[in-house]
Every structure is written in structure tokens, then in C-alpha cells.
Amino acid sequence: MSRWGITIPLPGVPLAQHRRIVEELADLGYTDIWTSEKAGTDAFTPLALASQWAEQLRLGTAVASVYTRGPALLAMNAATLAGLAPGRFVLGIGASSQVIVQRWNAGEYATPLRRVRDTLLFLRSALGGEKVTETYETFSVSGFRLEYAVDPPPPIALAALRPEMLRLAAKEADGVITNWLAPGDVRQIREVVGQSVELVARVFVCPTADGALARRLGRRLIAEYLTVPAYAAFQNWLGRGEVLKPMHDAWNRGDRCEALEMIPDEVVDDLIVHGAPEACRDRIQSYVDNGLSTPIIALVPTGDDPVGHVRSLGPPGIATAVRCEVSPEARRHPSMAR
Template sequence: MKRWGLTIPLTGVPLTAHRELIERLPDLGYTDVWSAETAGTDAFSPLLLASQWAPSLRLGTAIAPVYTRGPGLLAMSAATLAEVAPEKFVLGIGTSSPVIVENWNAGAFTEPYKRTRDTLRFLRSALAGEKVTENYPTFSVSKFKLERVPEIPPKIMLAALRPGMLKLAAKESDGAITNWLAPGDVPKVRAEIGPDVELVARIFVCPTEDTGAARALGRMLISSYLTVPVYAAFHDWLGRGDVLAPMHKLWASGDRKGANAAIPDEVVDELIVHGSPDVCREKLESYVDNGLTTPVIALLPTGGDQAAQVEALAPRD
């Protein structure tokens, strides 16, 4: 089945104002809606609404951080979506970032690989209805049992950027979720998980033919994201370490404007999909051609009608 996803909620659009668009998504050819969780909506509420407006859509979190909820609360949140959208909900979990975990949520960002692995193993047991008492390496749980066990446990996918986490996703979860990559990067990621594991990626799409505006927005996003250590390491692994080194140096010195200017056009054009809707769709298809299972559009604001842009970016047979 060809998958085609959209990130919700759209920027600046109230949650309840999404209903008409989400109801239309299946007829437009969209198969999935995926949420995120940083400092906007939580990851679960937009999906709960979407489950009632368009029951045929698959719903996914990309991602719910493993640090910002206790293990039991994370299991409860997942079980709720699995109850209202049986076989349609995918729980995507991951580490998030030190800024979100420590600065915004008073947590400790320690041992991210182990914490993700342990949370995955706990969730497998809890969502299957087991009473869990376990001393995991990164946390302990005593006598936790869901009161409302989903009839069908949700699939669980892991956010993964480099070989260790990608291999864990392939071995113990139902798929890998990645971010900030170009079509040509997909084969390298795919090689770590094998041919049969689902690979989901959020792709930033700016549907405008104003190349200067698209690149300016892209540079702001790239400098904000790719200076985060986990993304910097990801792009070192992908082979962009040298070309992004000037950006990192200027960012570290506090020169944000200079850091943006240091990002080459070709890097922006690789990582940000922009152009006419047809051009954008063609590039999205190139991700799939290179081994991506599920492209998830993250629509960047251009000042245009976002609902019309979502319609224009719908897949074509």
C-alpha cells in the first residue's frame, strides 16, 4: 500500500478548525496523519480528534518523548488512542532533545539509547495487559497494570538517526522514524534496518516558487535543528560534516545571522522541499523511490491557503 502522510496540526490553525480538511484527506489520497510534540500541542490530542473525523486514517506520534511522561502515563496515553482507533494507531517514541527534556520539562537527559530501549520493552509488556514489575537499567516499575487494556496493542516505532538506534528499531520495534534527510540519504538509513522494516520520515515542504523565501525559511530551520548535537552527529554520519562546519562554528560563537548565511544553497535544497506543488510532489516521490516507506509532509507556512496546499500536494496515481 502506498502511504502518504501529513503532519498535524497545521501551523496557526486552531485544532477544531482542522475538521473539514481531515475529513477530506482519505479522498485526497492521504493515508496517515502524524503529530509531533515540542512546545505546541501534545502528541495525542490532535490524533484523538482525527480518529473521530476520519476513521480510516492511520494515526502516529512522531514522536512522544520517553523522558517527559512516566512509563505508566505513556502506556495510558497510547492505550487510549489504541482503544478509539484500533489497528490505526502507531506509537512513535524517541529521546527528543536536551532542550525539551531538561530546559522545558525538568527531566534528566541521560543514557538516551538505554532509556528508549527500556521504555520500548516496558510498553510492549504493559500494552499487552501484563502486570509489570521490573528493574530496568534506567528506571524501575512496580506492579503497574493498565486498567483499560487495548484489544489490539498498537504498533510501536522508534525515532532513530544513527546505526545503533536504527538497529534497535529494526530488531525490537515495528519501524523506524527519522527526520531531516535528503532523498539521497535514504539508502544509507535503509541499509541499517533492512528492506522489510517500515521507515517513516517527516519531510519539510514549502510549496512556493519564491526560491529566496523558501531558502531563507529553510536556513532558519536548518540552523535551529542541525546544531542540536543529535542532528549534528546524524549529518556527520550522512557525510555533511565538512559542509556544515562553518555553520556550527558561527552558531557556537553566537552569530546566528552568520550561521544562517553559511549554509550552502545546495544543502537547503536537499533538505527542504520547495517549488510548485508538482515539483514538491516529484521530490517527495523521490524519497519513496529511494526506499522510504512513509513520507510525512510537514507543511511550512508560505502565507498561502494551507488547506489548498495540502490538496495540491496530495499523491497522484
């Protein structure tokens, strides 16, 4: 069986209230917890908490930007998590986007491929216990060494969309992280990265039988993300350039409402998993069937209970069985069993 991940924090659930569901995840069939980093929580704090709530689960960042932290601080963040969860932490790094790096964090978003490569080289040395004095192409480090040994050093995965970054990830990293693809697109990614590397992808899931609602929410996400140049180029490489051109044209004119209307239903249905829980699980499994190693579910807020959605979206064959069992809470407190 492949791995099966969930993104935390869950939408609408304060981080401090996650312990209960995190403690259930392994029983529900989940193997992984992954975080993202945009404008909510940072990538590391939720994993620090989860490391103490669920000792069976693998933890990963998808992703921590190589621009918004200095190289040494990124190494320290990774070392902290690796110490809290020895052998269970994956450091996922990536270039992020110009909006996040430059507009929101006052950084310079330049030469992302080289910056990601240089950061990977530095982290390999630093997390391996070396004292690093090195001039890389995009930055220099002089005399840095972690105060505490990292044993074992965490694997490092790279976020990648297009062929050049995908090839770098497959060649130099321990895994590849990607995003915004349909099940059939996995094969195109595999043609570049090969079959042996772990391929991780965040999959947006909107668990509702209300197709109109799912498509409305999906269009908002698609317009928000796929108008970012890196994602636009990725979709063009995957073959959606022409069908998404009307959206881009309207967006560039400043007409956000028309941009949403220009997104075809078939694109939403390709890129957003939606439907009843059983249909969603089967759709996620189809990514695995096409070659994905680790799907990471990212819940799209529907106004319903996200914790209930997590309980219903575990791997096919496991989630159904678990729902028929007494919950871990009920086993600890028999009066809660119903």
C-alpha cells in the first residue's frame, strides 16, 4: 500500500485543537502529516506538536521556502524536527513564489533553480554535522555548524513542477514534491523523474456531493494559484495552456469575475477531487494507480466539519472498517461509545 497523507492545520480548526484528530490518524489508515506555508501557520510548528501527539506518523514540510529563511535557520528548523521525531521527518524545500518571497517577505526572488540546488547542497553538509564554510552560486556561508548532532539526518525532498527542477529533484534529493495535477498527469511526471524516486503530491479534496458548490470553490482555488507564473507554466507543460488561456486573459485585464467563469468544468474536475467520501477516496487512489507514491490530502473548506471529512477519507478499505469500529476516544472512555 502507498503512503496516505493529510495536510494540517485543517481548515477552520485552531492548531491547539488538533491533538484529538492527530491521535486518531494512524487508526484511520493515514501514514503521514504534511504542512504547507503560505499566510497561515508556518511549516514547522504544527509538526513539532504532531510529533508529540502521534509517534507512528511520518512528518513532512511541503514546503519550506529556501528564500524566506536563511540557510542556517532552515538547517536549525530541520534539526529541531529531526530531533523531535527521529527517522520520521522529511524536510521538503522549494522556491515558493514571487508573491510570497518578494511581495510578502521583502526578499529577492531570483534564479530559483540555483537557489534550491545551493540550499540542498548546504543542508546536506550542515545536517550531516559538518562545519560549513562555502561560497555557493547564490549565497555564502562562513563557519556554520549545528550545535547538536542530527541522527539520523532527515531526508530532503524538493518541490518541483517543470522538467529542469524535476530532474534536479530526482538526481540530487530523496524525493520529489509536486502539486496541481490530475491523476493522468502523474505519468508525465514519472517520465521525467523515473520510477524509483518517491513522488509526493498535494491533492485538493472537496468532499461534498454538491457538485455546483465544489466547482465554485474549485474555481476560486484554481484562479488564485494557476495565475501564478510558475503554476501557469506548469499547466502549460501538462497541456492545459490553451484551455486556461481565457482565464489568464481575463485575470490580466483585472476582471476576476470573468476569470472564474472562464475556467471549464472539466479543468475543475481534473484538478479538484470532489464528491461523496467514497468517490473521493477512489479518485485519490487513482493518483496512486498512476504512479504517485504519497498523496497528501488538502481539504477544501465546505462549511462542514473538517474532522469528519478526515475520518471519512482514509485509504480505501481502511476508512470504512474504521468507521464501523469503536473510536479510540470511546475505547479510553466507554461511556462515550454509542
